[in-house]
Amino acid sequence: MSPSDKICDQNSGFLNQFCYNNPVSPKGPGTEKMDQLIIPRAEHSISRRMIDEEALRVLYRLHRHGFLAYLVGGSVRDILLGKTPKDFDVATNAHPHEISALFKNSRVIGRRFRLVHVFFKGGKIIEVSTFRSRSEFEEVQTEKGDIIRTDSFGTPAEDALRRDITVNGLFYNIADFSIIDYVGGMADLERQVIRTIGDPDERFQQDPVRMIRVIRHAARTGFSIEGQTYQAIFRNREEIRKCSPSRLRDEFLRDLKEGAARSSLSLMLQTGLLFSLFPGLERALGRGGLSEKKSRGFFLSLFDLVDQLFKTGRQVTESILLALLLTPFLRAVTPQHPFLGKREKYIYWAQSIHWAIHEILTPFSFPRGAKEMASQILIAQSNLRKSIKNGVIPKRLRMKKYFKEAVLLFGIEAEAKGEKVPRILQNAVSADLLPWWPKKLKTRDQRLRERDVPQTGVQESGRKTTLSAHPNRPLAGEEMQSSDPGKTGVSLLHE
Ligand code: ATP
């Protein structure tokens, strides 16, 4: 029984409309006859109202000039899932020079595969590519071992089969508004499954970055990874180290930046892909014993908070993401031995950070600026702790360009540990830096009433609050006065 037969057997109704004789060739693209399933407009949910106006213009223009014109990739998937697509890509049988002849506002780009960018007002770009027979990242070698990097134009079916996962392989045809499905994508959308197109071992060996993409799409949609695909990630995870560092960096950072960092990293831990990417992390998170379980839980909760920040529209910079990635490793190597004095601990901490950045992040070609910033905000954590203890944040620390990010990192860690961010730090940055911080700080009266402390000697003056010394009243660590015009209170009178 073929996988598609199983799909049809297991599902009634909607799926029974979508039975394929041979949805995907198990031997990979182009090796067997490919059947297509056409879903007419009346039987699917994509309406032209959901498609970007400029993308529609491009589709219609190609169509009017006698070319095939399909909306492809992530936009078709997202519309079917009821989401707003990030971008709208078009595929056609017109060759790049024919496409650029049709659009004055366009440019042919691409080193390995030429495609056309059509430019519109406001910087919008619609990417138009000619149907291809293989992915741009699959290198074809001649018998002599030379790598062929010429365009390999193909048929629509080949173009569908060269794509990564079935739900990304659907086409929307502007000629009759139907969906064309060569890969079983509609059935997998319905079943909520992420599955590679073709044999997963083969597809991951051709381009190991697809393993990261499978995990990202599963994490984003909440779909489950189909069994064979999951097992193949397990088997092929070490292949990931063969990929170009810049592609790995881009695809990995997309995992962390799009609101599904926690589930992406959780799947990467389950499959072991994270340790193939970052072997240095295995020592801190790897063996699965009790302490590793705790560290994994903590690590994931950090990225859960990153997702929360993303969902409330806040920026989490690459340097914060890199610093968070190093956190489990740094927690594992931090010295606690009483023999070490404060200074030695600080030096050890700073050196561990430099070493971790070099050891763990260097193979990835992360931008040098982001790595330096990550190192500074990590080192600054110890200065922040010292400031909290001393009750004052030195001006030279507050003026550092990484100060806000350092406080944000502190806040994320504190929240993940279930601890409060000391008021001295909250007040040193804008109130909405972290969504889980109280938007409106309680008034001094409220706080004092809560603590049942007599209010004698307390004066309020606008936003800035001054505490006059009272002989019988020790000042709590959170009560402070502003010492710096333009900043809300950051220095503490007493501990
Ligand atoms: P997103 O919503 O994040 O943009 P996407 O699916 O559109 O998701 P892109 O990276 O924009 O992802 O890629 C566009 C399309 O190109 C994908 O939908 C997929 O069909 C194809 N694709 C991208 N990377 C690969 C790859 N490594 N191998 C095969 N096909 C790929």
Ligand code: MG
């Ligand atoms: Mg896309």
